[in-house]
Amino acid sequence: MKRPQDYIIFPLDVPTLKEAKRYVELLSEHVGMFKVGLELFIRSGPEIINFVKTSGTAGVFLDLKLHDIPATVARAMEIIADFGVTFVTVHCGETKRMLASAVESSKGRVGILGVTVLTSVLREDIDDAGFRDEFSADISRLVLKRAAMAKAAGCIGVVCSGLEVKMIKQASGKDFIAVTPGIRPSWGDRQRDDQQRVTTPEQAVINGSDYLVIGRPIRDAKDPKEAAIRIAKEIEAVI
Numbered sequence: 001m002k003r004p005q006d007y008i009i010f011p012l013d014v015p016t017l018k019e020a021k022r023y024v025e026l027l028s029e030h031v032g033m034f035k036v037g038l039e040l041f042i043r044s045g046p047e048i049i050n051f052v053k054t055s056g057t058a059g060v061f062l063d064l065k066l067h068d069i070p071a072t073v074a075r076a077m078e079i080i081a082d083f084g085v086t087f088v089t090v091h092c093g094e095t096k097r098m099l100a101s102a103v104e105s106s107k108g109r110v111g112i113l114g115v116t117v118l119t120s121v122l123r124e125d126i127d128d129a130g131f132r133d134e135f136s137a138d139i140s141r142l143v144l145k146r147a148a149m150a151k152a153a154g155c156i157g158v159v160c161s162g163l164e165v166k167m168i169k170q171a172s173g174k175d176f177i178a179v180t181p182g183i184r185p186s187w188g189d190r191q192r193d194d195q196q197r198v199t200t201p202e203q204a205v206i207n208g209s210d211y212l213v214i215g216r217p218i219r220d221a222k223d224p225k226e227a228a229i230r231i232a233k234e235i236e237a238v239i
């Protein structure tokens with residue numbers, strides 16, 4: 001059964017392997033997964049994955065955002081499938097064929113999450129990239145279209161903002177997994193923070209999010225373990 005802390009994905013956004021290991025030791029009983037992004041993966045690759053797996057029950061979310069020709073993504077996915085991670089991300093910006101070949105070569109050993117539209121992308125970027133006006137006028141249309149493409153290709157879910165979860169679940173079904181970053185508890189210190197379109201953990205779960213990527217509110221807290229426990233209690237109150 002899914003426990004409240006299993007909703008929490010903590011991103012290991014730290015510059016060294018040593019620091020990453022310190023957070024894993026501190027939080028492995030209090031979060032469901034650790035997110036390993038491109039920077040840490042390039043630096044320490046499989047070593048940090050093995051460390052997480054041998055440190056407790058928390059899983060690994062490998063956020064590599066793959067984007068290449070289908071054959072290359074497929075070969076990369078065959079190797080990733082051996083890592084024993086829970087999720088890996090693939091961009092939805094190429095083709096359905098690429099997503100489908102990622103899913104096929106994973107052989108069900110890792111859940112493929114589609115990255116719909118990065119939150120750093122602006123309306124003018126969509127315009128510059130040559131998309132039809134309907135997509136630059138309303139980026140959520142592109143998010144929905146790509147989520148539908150990910151679903152049709154066999155992905156297990158998508159990464160999306162907490163504000164988009166409802167419409168994605170409505171269109172793609174409640175079992176289609178939504179992983180949402182941009183989470184900010186009501187009590188956190190929001191100074192020096194670049195996240196704009198934020199949701200509280202409670203609201204994200206009420207909206208239907210299955211997993212919440214929560215970094216700075218835990219990492220920058222005076223007591224990160226205490227912050228993770230507090231967030232899990234808030235999640236527990238609404239599930």
Ligand code: C5P
Binds near residue numbers: 195214
């Ligand atoms: O909670 P915090 O803002 O610190 O979380 C930052 C993490 O969430 C980073 O690992 C970043 O890659 C990830 N992320 C994000 N916004 C997105 C997608 C992922 O902040 N739209």
